[in-house]
Amino acid sequence: MTTPVPILEARHLTKHFAVLRSSRGARSALSRPALSRPHGGTVVHAVEDVSLALAPAQVIAVVGESGSGKSTLARMLARLISPTAGDLLLDGHAASGARRQYARQVQMVLQDPFASLNPVHDVRYHLARPLLAHGLAPRAELDDVITGLLERVALTPGSQFLRKYPHELSGGQRQRVAIARALAVRPRVLLADEPVSMLDVSIRLGLLNLLGGLRDDDGLGILYITHDIASARYLADQVIVMYAGQVVESGPVEVVTDHPAHPYTQLLLSAAPDPERGAPPVLRGRGSPPSLVSPPAGCRFHPRCPHAMAVCAEQVPPMLSATSEESINKGGPGHSAACWLHSPDANPQKET
């Protein structure tokens, strides 16, 4: 099966944030023998060597806890932050041209529906701006185009919403306006960073179904970033699990959630609420994510991992195939995990 050229592709994206010099000797306590540090100073290794490929009519979920690097990754994909290393490709070509042209193709929707709309402007103003800025509609047709956009995000009748101010809308309605604004430029990619986390539970599904509709009916490629693995399973086709700045597992969403191959994914799934679960879950792996200033050597999860072996503390595991019959049947890229347990030479010790 030939895979179509992905619309958006990240290859080995890395982002290190420099830590500003502090007045006392704190830096010396944190500094380590040189890895590649841009200015020879301390850095936060926020995102390390992340690759992904987003196809049209596809939703990829990026799942991780806070501090996993998922939002930093999204901002690199939106070209709001420039990577320390790695490449970003749009339709197979380097995405290095004018950012404005890039924004026509790739748009972002953010988490906080209260913060992403300007409280002193009405809905019409918010949607007119991108249309006018990119010359997408003559002034005479603005109201019609905007009404159409609002109805596309199920704010009907659109005309009733034109003169509303953000404070007159519910959280869910504000988020729909934010999505409509992103859709105004007719992008091919939507980067949605925790778009429903701040909304009431009963209205989250409506928004998620809207995003699913944009994938199915309009062929948009959507990156859905969330800490909620259940909603990722609901909406997405593929899932990428991030931990401490790195991808630890990726594959078809049902395969990863039913047969997690990485110990961190297993921990995440056992900790997530599940009413169907008969008995309380057994958590394997205590503790919390490591410092990103001086992350552990080798696999960043190894200090917490119940299956850690000697090699885990020495070498960073590459993405290794965890493909099973089931994932092959689901099609698309197989299931892989960055874990030495899946190396053909693996010799897992007994659990400590």
Added chain:
Amino acid sequence: MTDLLLEARGLCVDYGSGPGAVHAVADADLVLHRGEVLGLAGESGSGKSTLAFGITRLLRAPGVITGGEVRFYRPGGSPVDVLEADEPLLRVLRWSQVSLVMQSAMNALNPVMSIRTQLTDALRAHRPGMSAAQRRARAAELLDMVGISADRLGSFPHQLSGGMRQRVMIAMALGLEPQVVIMDEPTTALDVVTQREILEELSALRDRLGFAILFITHDLSLLIEIADTIAVMYAGRVVERAEAKALFRAPRHPYTLGLLSSFPGLHGPRRRMTGIPGSPPDLRELPSGCVFHPRCGFVLDRCASASPPLGPPPGGRGRVVACWLHDGAQSVPEPLAKPEPDHIGSTL
């Protein structure tokens, strides 16, 4: 049936007064037994936090209790009418009998006081007989109980992670070995692994110390796992209350059914889910009759004009629901008439 510990009947809380008053809690009933975990589920505007603060008389102005009664049944003593209690009695009740872990506990700790000082503060107020050395020892014991090393006693809140601050709040709430701990969204801002660890620790502490928990959260899927009984609130009213597994397998109220359908499963076949159309109402402009009727998929004519009382549905074993569908005058739609699961070790 285990002993009754805390009971609220017909509680009403308004914000403001006069014609513009917002009815944040209307006619709410709540029943808590010794050692029970009662979950209070609801979305924004449901009144769940207001109900908890009302019960403990910790409402901030302009919140005011306008009706109902709250009784606390002291072990081995006479019941206390909480709404009539005077300040000295309330001070005894608060923290030594009923303690509170608030939402966003990481922001509830005093940033300029050490952990030790905050832990010993309640001890100093409630146990005048304790010496300073005894208080320090007890503080160390409390930290140990929640899995934090005693050498963190001298730390300040900003030096602890979010999960650790939450554990400190829990330690403070348990310091005087209360009968009831009220927890308002205690794990919402934490990552799912830390959340699960803290819940495990809480469960072990409960087994050891035997306190009851009123657990308030919007995360119904979590409550089904950890609560014995769940009360669902909508627009200031309790609309259903049942044993947790019964609520999950056999919901009776359309809002409960809709809420349960808002949580996609972690496993099993993927199917399209719709949540609940519309959004929670503005408390200043509540719908007439049943507050949920504009969003209800099973609405009857009378729902728009009369508000249904909270009462047992036919065959309901200890559960209650506020819905006209169950008054016996019509057949109940199939999704709301699922058979009750077998009760195993119910506390009701």
